[in-house]
Amino acid sequence: MTVPGTSLLNQFAAIVGEAYALRDPSSIVPYLTEPREKFVGRTPMVLRPGSVAEVSAIMRLAHDTGTAIVPQGGNTGLVGGQIPSADASQIIVSLTRLNRVRAVDVDSNTMTVEAGLTLAMAQTTADDVDRLFPLSLASEGSCQIGGNLSTNAGGTSVLAYGNARELTLGLEVVLPSGEIWDGLRKLRKDNTGYDLKDVFIGAEGTLGIITAAVLKLFPKPRGISVAFVGVADPPAALALLNVARGKAGTALTAAEIMSRLALETVVAHLPGARDPLAEPHGWYMMLEISSPNSQADAEQIVEAIFETAMERGIVEDGVRSESLEQAAAFWRLRHGLSDVQKFLGGSIKHDVAVPVSAIPELLSRAETAMQAVIPNSRPFPFGHLGDGNIHLNLTQPADMDKKAFLARWDEVNQAVHAIVTELGGTVSAEHGIGTLKRDLLPTVKSPVEMGVMRALKAALDPTGIMNPGKVL
Amino acid sequence: MTVPGTSLLNQFAAIVGEAYALRDPSSIVPYLTEPREKFVGRTPMVLRPGSVAEVSAIMRLAHDTGTAIVPQGGNTGLVGGQIPSADASQIIVSLTRLNRVRAVDVDSNTMTVEAGLTLAMAQTTADDVDRLFPLSLASEGSCQIGGNLSTNAGGTSVLAYGNARELTLGLEVVLPSGEIWDGLRKLRKDNTGYDLKDVFIGAEGTLGIITAAVLKLFPKPRGISVAFVGVADPPAALALLNVARGKAGTALTAAEIMSRLALETVVAHLPGARDPLAEPHGWYMMLEISSPNSQADAEQIVEAIFETAMERGIVEDGVRSESLEQAAAFWRLRHGLSDVQKFLGGSIKHDVAVPVSAIPELLSRAETAMQAVIPNSRPFPFGHLGDGNIHLNLTQPADMDKKAFLARWDEVNQAVHAIVTELGGTVSAEHGIGTLKRDLLPTVKSPVEMGVMRALKAALDPTGIMNPGKVL
Numbered sequence: 017m018t019v020p021g022t023s024l025l026n027q028f029a030a031i032v033g034e035a036y037a038l039r040d041p042s043s044i045v046p047y048l049t050e051p052r053e054k055f056v057g058r059t060p061m062v063l064r065p066g067s068v069a070e071v072s073a074i075m076r077l078a079h080d081t082g083t084a085i086v087p088q089g090g091n092t093g094l095v096g097g098q099i100p101s102a103d104a105s106q107i108i109v110s111l112t113r114l115n116r117v118r119a120v121d122v123d124s125n126t127m128t129v130e131a132g133l134t135l136a137m138a139q140t141t142a143d144d145v146d147r148l149f150p151l152s153l154a155s156e157g158s159c160q161i162g163g164n165l166s167t168n169a170g171g172t173s174v175l176a177y178g179n180a181r182e183l184t185l186g187l188e189v190v191l192p193s194g195e196i197w198d199g200l201r202k203l204r205k206d207n208t209g210y211d212l213k214d215v216f217i218g219a220e221g222t223l224g225i226i227t228a229a230v231l232k233l234f235p236k237p238r239g240i241s242v243a244f245v246g247v248a249d250p251p252a253a254l255a256l257l258n259v260a261r262g263k264a265g266t267a268l269t270a271a272e273i274m275s276r277l278a279l280e281t282v283v284a285h286l287p288g289a290r291d292p293l294a295e296p297h298g299w300y301m302m303l304e305i306s307s308p309n310s311q312a313d314a315e316q317i318v319e320a321i322f323e324t325a326m327e328r329g330i331v332e333d334g335v336r337s338e339s340l341e342q343a344a345a346f347w348r349l350r351h352g353l354s355d356v357q358k359f360l361g362g363s364i365k366h367d368v369a370v371p372v373s374a375i376p377e378l379l380s381r382a383e384t385a386m387q388a389v390i391p392n393s394r395p396f397p398f399g400h401l402g403d404g405n406i407h408l409n410l411t412q413p414a415d416m417d418k419k420a421f422l423a424r425w426d427e428v429n430q431a432v433h434a435i436v437t438e439l440g441g442t443v444s445a446e447h448g449i450g451t452l453k454r455d456l457l458p459t460v461k462s463p464v465e466m467g468v469m470r471a472l473k474a475a476l477d478p479t480g481i482m483n484p485g486k487v488l
Numbered sequence: 489m490t491v492p493g494t495s496l497l498n499q500f501a502a503i504v505g506e507a508y509a510l511r512d513p514s515s516i517v518p519y520l521t522e523p524r525e526k527f528v529g530r531t532p533m534v535l536r537p538g539s540v541a542e543v544s545a546i547m548r549l550a551h552d553t554g555t556a557i558v559p560q561g562g563n564t565g566l567v568g569g570q571i572p573s574a575d576a577s578q579i580i581v582s583l584t585r586l587n588r589v590r591a592v593d594v595d596s597n598t599m600t601v602e603a604g605l606t607l608a609m610a611q612t613t614a615d616d617v618d619r620l621f622p623l624s625l626a627s628e629g630s631c632q633i634g635g636n637l638s639t640n641a642g643g644t645s646v647l648a649y650g651n652a653r654e655l656t657l658g659l660e661v662v663l664p665s666g667e668i669w670d671g672l673r674k675l676r677k678d679n680t681g682y683d684l685k686d687v688f689i690g691a692e693g694t695l696g697i698i699t700a701a702v703l704k705l706f707p708k709p710r711g712i713s714v715a716f717v718g719v720a721d722p723p724a725a726l727a728l729l730n731v732a733r734g735k736a737g738t739a740l741t742a743a744e745i746m747s748r749l750a751l752e753t754v755v756a757h758l759p760g761a762r763d764p765l766a767e768p769h770g771w772y773m774m775l776e777i778s779s780p781n782s783q784a785d786a787e788q789i790v791e792a793i794f795e796t797a798m799e800r801g802i803v804e805d806g807v808r809s810e811s812l813e814q815a816a817a818f819w820r821l822r823h824g825l826s827d828v829q830k831f832l833g834g835s836i837k838h839d840v841a842v843p844v845s846a847i848p849e850l851l852s853r854a855e856t857a858m859q860a861v862i863p864n865s866r867p868f869p870f871g872h873l874g875d876g877n878i879h880l881n882l883t884q885p886a887d888m889d890k891k892a893f894l895a896r897w898d899e900v901n902q903a904v905h906a907i908v909t910e911l912g913g914t915v916s917a918e919h920g921i922g923t924l925k926r927d928l929l930p931t932v933k934s935p936v937e938m939g940v941m942r943a944l945k946a947a948l949d950p951t952g953i954m955n956p957g958k959v960l
Contacts, residue, residue, distance in 0.1 A: 123726055123845030124876070125733070170677050176738075179677065182654065195936045202843035204875040205642050205651065205917040207690055209929060209959055210941045214686035218679055235734045254595055261597070262707045265780030266648075266738040308737030309792060313785075320781060371674035373595030403676040404596070445677040457681060464667045468948070469682045475947035476940070487681055 019104050020083055025061050028083075028107060031073045036064040036113070047088060047108050048099065055096035055451065058104040059086070066113045068188065068196060068227045074109055075225065076194030084484050085109055087221040089163025090134060092155040095450030097167065097220040097486050106484070111162045114227055117141050125233040126185060126202045131162025131226050138231065147233035150177040154354075162226045168218035170446040175402040176269040176306070177234065181217045186230035189216050192223070192477040202230050215472065220448050221483040223476045237269075239311030241318045242304045242343040245325075245334035246297025250376035253301050255330045256321075257372070257401055260303050263320045270304035271402035272350055273375075277411075278398045282349050285356040289349055293333050301401065302350055304343075353398050353407075360411040362418040363396065364428045369405040370441035378406065378439055385431040386410045390424060405445045408432055433460070449487045457487070491576050492555055497533050500555075500579060503545045508536040508585070519560060519580050520571065527568035527923065530576040531558070538585045540660065540668060540699045546581060547697065548666030556956050557581055559693040561635025562606060564627040566839075567922030569639065569692040569958050578956070583634045586699055589613050597705040598657060598674045603634025603698050610703065619705035622649040626826075634698045640690035642918040647874035648741040648778070649706065653689045658702035661688050664695070664949040674702050687944065692920050693955040695948045709741070711783030713790045714776045714815040717797075717806035718769030722848035725773050727802045728793075729844070729873055732775050735792045742776035743874030744822055745847075749883075750870045754821050757828040761821055765805050773873065774822055776815075825870050825879075832883040834890040835868065836900045841877040842913030850878065850911055857903040858882045862896060877917045880904055905932070921959045929959070 020028075029037030038044050039061055049056045065071045078085050084106040088098040100106035115132035122145050129138055135156040142149035153159060153171040163169075165187070169180045177183065186201035189212075199213055216224055247253050253273050260268050279300055283289050293300075303321065307313035318336045325331045337343035357363045370378050383395045392413035399406040410428055412421035433443045433456075443460055444453055458466055466488075473480075473488055492500075501509030510516050511533055521528045537543045550557050556578040560570040572578035587604035594617050601610055607628040614621035622645040625631060631641070637659070641652045649655065658673035661684075671685055688696055719725050725745050732740050751772055755761050765772075775793065779785035790808045797803045809815035829835045842850050855867045864885035871878040882900055884893035905915045905928075915932055916925055930938055938960075945952075945960055 121843060121845050123730065124843040126843070168679050168683075170679075174677060178654075181683070182650075191936070191940070195939075197936050197940060198934060199937065201914070202912060203841050203914055203917075204844070205646060205841045205872075205877045206914040207640050207642075207918060207920045208914055208916045208925075208932065209690075209921060209937075210695075210944055211640075211653070211686045211690055212937065212940055212944075214683045215944075218683055223682075235737050237737075258595065261780075263781055265707050265709075267780075308733075308739070309735055309789060317781060369675050369677045371593060371596040371598070372676070373593050400677075405677045440674060442673070442675055442678040442680055444680045445675075446679060448679045449681060453680075460680065462670060464663070464669050465671065465681075465684065467667075468663070468669060468684055471947040472682055472684075472687075472944070475943040 020060055020107065024081055024083065027077055028061060028063055028074060031077065032063050032065050032070050036066065038062040038064070047091065047110060050091055050093060050099060052094065055099040057100035058102055059100045059106060059108050060104055062108045062110055064110045064113050068114070068190065071109065071190045071225055071227055072194045072196050075190050075192060078481050079193050079479065082479060082481060083107060084481050086483050087111065087166070087225045089131065089160035090155065090158040092159040093163060093167060093450060094447045095452040097448055097450035097483070098163065101485055109225065111160065111227070118228065120145055121202060122147065124202050126230050127233060128200060128228060128230050129161055130228045131160060133161050135159050135161065135164055142233050146236060148236045149231060150234060151180055151183055161229060165217050165226050165229055166219065166221050167448045173269060174400065175271055176266050181214060183232050184213065184217060184229055185232060187213050187216055187226055188228040189224040189226050192479065192482045200228060200230050220450060220487050222473060222487050223482060235308045237306035238309055239307040239314035240304060240340070240343055241314040242302060242337040242346045243318050243321065243334055244292045244346050245301045245303065246293050246332045247299050247301060247330065248332060249298055250379050252330050253299055253401055254376060256301055256325055259325050259330065260321050263324065264305050264317050267305050267307055267317060268303065268402070269306040270302065272302040272399065273401040274300050274350065274353065274398035275396065277394060278353050278396055279349065281360060282352045282356045285359045286348065286352040289352065292335050292346065295333065297332050302346055357396055357409060357411060360394065362412040362421045364410040364422065364425050366408040366429060366432050367445050367447045368408055368432065368436045368441055368443060369403065369445035370436060370439045372402070372404040374439040374441065375401060375404060375406065378435065378441070381435045382408050382432050385435060386428055389428050389431050390421065451486060454487065492532055492579065496553055496555065499549055500533060500535055500546060503549065504535050504537050504542050508538065510534040510536070519563065519582060522563055522565060522571060524566065527571040529572035530574055531572045531578055531580050532576055534580040534582055536582045536585050540586070540662065543581065543662045543697055543699055544666045544668050547662050547664060550953050551665050551951065554951060554953060555579060556953050558955050559583065559638070559697045561603065561632035562627065562630040564631040565635060565639060565922060566919045567924035569920055569922035569955070570635065573957055581697065583632065583699070590700060592617055593674060594619065596674050598702050599705060600672060600700060600702045601633055602700045603632060605633050607631050607633065607636055614705050618708055620708045621703060622706060623652060623655055633701060637689050637698050637701055638691065638693050639920045645741060646872065647743055648738050653686060655704050656685065656689060656701055657704060659685050659688055659698055660700040661696040661698050664951065664954045672700060672702050692922060692959050694945065694959050695954060707780045709778035710781055711779040711786035712776065712815055713786040714774060714809040714818045715790050715793065715806055716764045716818050717773045717775065718765050718804045719771050719773060719802065720804060721770055722851050724802050725771055725873060726848060728773055728797055731797050731802065732793050735796065736777050736789050739777050739779055739789060740775065740874070741778040742774065744774040744871065745873040746772045746822065746825065746870035747868065749866060750825050750868055751821065753832060754824045754828045757831045758820065758824040761824065764807050764818065767805065769804050774818055829868055829881060829883060832866065834884040834893045836882045836894065836897050838880040838901060838904050839917050839919045840880055840904065840908045840913055840915060841875060841917035842908060842911045844874070844876040846911040846913065847873060847876060847878065850907065853907045854880050854904050857907060858900055861900050861903050862893065923958060926959065
C-alpha cells in the first residue's frame with residue numbers, strides 16, 4: 017500500500033477534528049509499539065474518533081481511497097494485532113474516546129458499553145448494580161472491551177463463564193464500507209439468520225471495527241473458598257478436577273495447576289509468600305469455589321470435594337481458605353508465577369491448549385521434547401487445568417547465557433507445537449494470531465479451513481483495507 | 489432450477505448405492521412434509537449417505553452439475569427448512585444413517601457424535617458415563633443432532649446451559665464444494681483465526697451440511713427441587729426471577745411463567761392434574777433448582793429464595809417439591825400446556841423473545857393488541873421467563889368459528905411482531921426462519937444486516953445449491 021499524502025490526511029483529520037488527529041511523532045509513539053516492545057510500526061496519523069458516526073465516516077473515506085486502517089484499543093495485545101506495518105501506509109484508529117456506558121439493564125442482566133471502555137471500568141459498572149462481569153485479565157486496568165472482543169479474550173474465569181465470546185449478546189460494528197451494523201441485541205434466544213456477532217468476535221479487527229457491545233451480567237458470588245492441594249502428578253490433578261466438577265458444577269470458578277518448581281520459585285522470591293503445605297509435593301492444584309448463596313455453602317462444597325478426593329486417594333494434602341485474606345494469599349502465589357520466573361533467568365513461552373484429558377500426556381511429552389532441544393533447561397509449567405490451557409514455560413539452564421537460550425525460542429516452540437497439534441490442541445489458546453503467528457497459521461490449519469477464512473475475509477472486506485497483514 | 493434427469497439421478501444413486509437412493513414416491517413421501525403438515529414439497533430422490541465421504545461425493549456432484557440439495561435430519565423442524573421446494577428440482581440428503589457416537593471423552597467432558605444421532609440417544613450417551621447433555625426438546629426422540637445444530641435449538645434448559653450453539657465445541661461440515669472441513673476440536677480455548685463453527689450453526693443448512701460435532705458434557709445434578717409459586721403479576725414474577733438468580737446462580741435451571749388461564753386449563757383437562765396451591769393467583773412461576781452436590785442442597789436454595797421473596801412481599805404463596813415424583817407432577821402441568829389448549833378451540837402462536845426486563849410490558853401490550861384485532865379472544869401466555877422467551881398464544885373467542893379465527897393468524901402475528909420489534913425482541917426465538925419467515929426477515933433486519941448475510945451466503949455457497957429458498 018502507498019503512504020497517504022497530506023491532502024488525504026487532512027480529509028481524515030477533518031472528520032475527527034485536528035485535536036484528535038495526531039500527526040506529531042512524539043504523540044504518535046505510544047501507539048506504535050506494545051508493552052513487550054516486540055512489535056514496532058510506523059504511521060502518518062492516529063485518529064481518535066469521538067462517536068460511531070465519526071468511525072463510520074473514517075471507514076467510508078478509507079474505503080473510497082483504499083487506505084488501510086488498524087483499529088486499536090488499550091494496546092495490550094501480545095501478538096502485534098494492534099500495531100501498524102513498518103511502511104507507514106496504515107492509519108491507526110484508536111477507540112479510546114468511545115468509552116461510554118450506554119445502558120445497564122439489571123433485570124435483563126446486560127450492560128451496553130462502548131469499545132473504548134476499559135475492562136476494569138466494565139467490571140466496576142457491573143459491581144455498581146450488584147452484578148458480576150466475570151472477564152478478568154492481568155491487563156484489565158488498561159485493556160478495552162473492543163480489544164477484548166476482537167481477540168476473544170480468555171483470562172482466569174473461563175472455566176465457569178467462558179471466553180469474551182460467551183459473554184457477549186450483541187455487537188455494533190462499523191464495516192469496512194463505513195456502514196454501521198446495529199446488532200446490539202439483549203436477547204438470550206434469537207434464531208433469525210446467520211450469527212454475525214461471532215464472525216466479528218476474535219477477528220482481530222480484520223473484518224470491521226467493533227464500536228459497542230451488549231455484555232452479560234451474572235449474580236455476584238456471596239461466598240468464595242479456595243483450596244490449595246498437593247497431588248503426586250498430573251493424572252492425579254485431572255482426577256481431582258473431575259471430583260471438583262462433579263461436586264461443584266459451575267460453582268467451580270477456577271482449577272489451576274502448578275509444578276513444584278513453580279511453587280518453590282514463587283515462595284523464594286515473592287515477598288511474604290509461604291508454602292501453604294507442610295511437606296513438598298510433586299504438583300499443586302488451586303480450586304476456587306464460588307457460591308451465589310453464602311460463604312458456608314462454598315466451604316461445604318470444598319469439604320465435600322476433599323472428602324471424596326481423600327477417600328479415593330487422589331490428594332496428598334490440602335488446606336482451604338478460611339477468610340478472604342487467606343484466599344487472596346493463595347491467589348498471590350498463583351498470580352506471582354509469571355513475574356518470579358525471571359529470577360531463574362530467561363524464559364521461553366507458549367500459548368497452547370489441548371483437550372483437558374490430554375494434559376498429562378502434553379506435560380510429560382513436552383517436558384521431554386523441550387529438554388531434548390536444550391539439555392538441562394527447566395520446564396516451569398502452570399496454568400488453567402480446567403480449560404486445558406497450560407503456560408508451558410521453559411526456564412534456561414542455570415549455567416547458560418540468557419541470550420543464547422532465548423535465541424532458540426522458535427526451535428523450542430516448534431518442538432512443543434508439534435506435540436500440541438498431534439494432541440488436537442491449539443498454538444494460540446488466548447492471544448490470537450496477529451502478525452506473530454500469521455505464518456504459523458497455515459501450518460496448523462487445513463487448506464480447506466484457510467480457504468473458508470479467506471472467503472469470509474474477501475466477502476466482508478473485499479478491498480482489503482481492514483488491518484492488513486494480520487491473521488490471514 | 490431444473491428438475492434433475494434420470495442420468496444425473498443415476499450418478500447420485502451410484503454414490504450411496506441404489507438401496508439408499510429412494511425414488512419410489514411411497515418411500516419418499518415421509519420426507520416431503522413435517523408433523524404439522526404446513527409445508528409440503530416434491531423431490532425426485534432422497535439420498536441416504538452412510539459416510540461423510542459419501543456426503544462429500546454427493547456435494548461434489550451437486551456442485552459440478554448445479555443441483556440443489558436440501559439437508560434433512562429428524563424432520564421435526566417447524567418452519568419448513570428441511571422441506572424441498574414444490575418444483576421437484578431439489579434432492580434431499582437425509583443424514584439419518586450417520587448416527588455413530590465417534591468418541592466420548594469423560595475427562596475432557598466432550599462427546600463426538602454424528603449428525604444423524606437422535607437427541608435422545610445423545611442424552612443417553614452422556615448419561616451412560618454419568619454426565620449430562622442438557623439440550624432437551626419436545627421432539628427429542630426423533631430430532632437429530634445435525635438438525636439441532638443447524639437450527640441452534642433451544643428448549644427447556646437454555647437458562648443454565650445455553651442454546652445448541654453454546655453446547656458445541658467443534659464441527660465437521662461438508663461444504664457446498666464437497667470439501668470436508670474438519671473442525672472437530674475439543675478445546676475450551678482456541679484463538680486461531682475466524683470462528684467458522686458459529687457460521688454453520690443456525691444457518692439451517694444453507695451454507696453446508698453439518699456431519700458431526702463435538703458437544704459439551706456437564707456434571708449430572710445430584711439433587712433437584714422445583715418450586716411452584718403464585719404471584720400477582722408479571723412484574724412480581726420478574727422480581728422473583730431476580731431473587732432466584734441471586735440465590736441460585738447457575739443452579740437455577742428453569743424459570744417458567746404461566747397465566748391463570750393456562751393453569752386452569754391444564755388442571756381441567758389433563759388427567760390427574762391438580763392446582764398445587766389452595767387459592768387462585770394471577771400468575772404462576774415454576775423455579776427449578778439443580779444441585780451438582782445433593783438434594784438437601786437444592787432444597788436449601790429453594791428455601792433461601794422463598795425466605796427473601798416472602799420478606800420482600802414478592803410471592804403470594806408457594807410450595808416446593810419434596811420428591812422426584814412431586815417435581816415431575818409440577819413439570820407435567822407445564823409440559824401439558826401446549827396440548828390442553830386445543831380444548832379451548834383454535835390457537836394462534838408466536839415464537840418471540842424480548843430482553844427479560846421487557847417481559848411485563850410485552851405481556852400487557854401484546855394482550856391489548858391481540859384483543860383489539862380479535863375482540864373476546866383469550867391470551868394464553870406461558871414460557872421461559874428466564875430467557876425472555878414467551879409462548880404468546882392466543883385462544884379463540886368461545887363463540888367464534890375456529891376456521892374464521894385461524895384465518896386471522898397473520899394479522900395477529902403482525903400486531904404482536906410490531907410490539908416485539910419495538911421492544912428490541914425477535915420474531916424467531918427458537919424455530920428459525922426456513923421458508924415460513926423468509927419474507928418476514930427483511931422487515932425485521934436492517935439492509936446492512938441483510939447485506940452482510942447475503943455476502944456470507946455468496947462467499948460460502950457461490951452457486952446457490954445449498955438449501956435454496958430458505959433463510960435468505
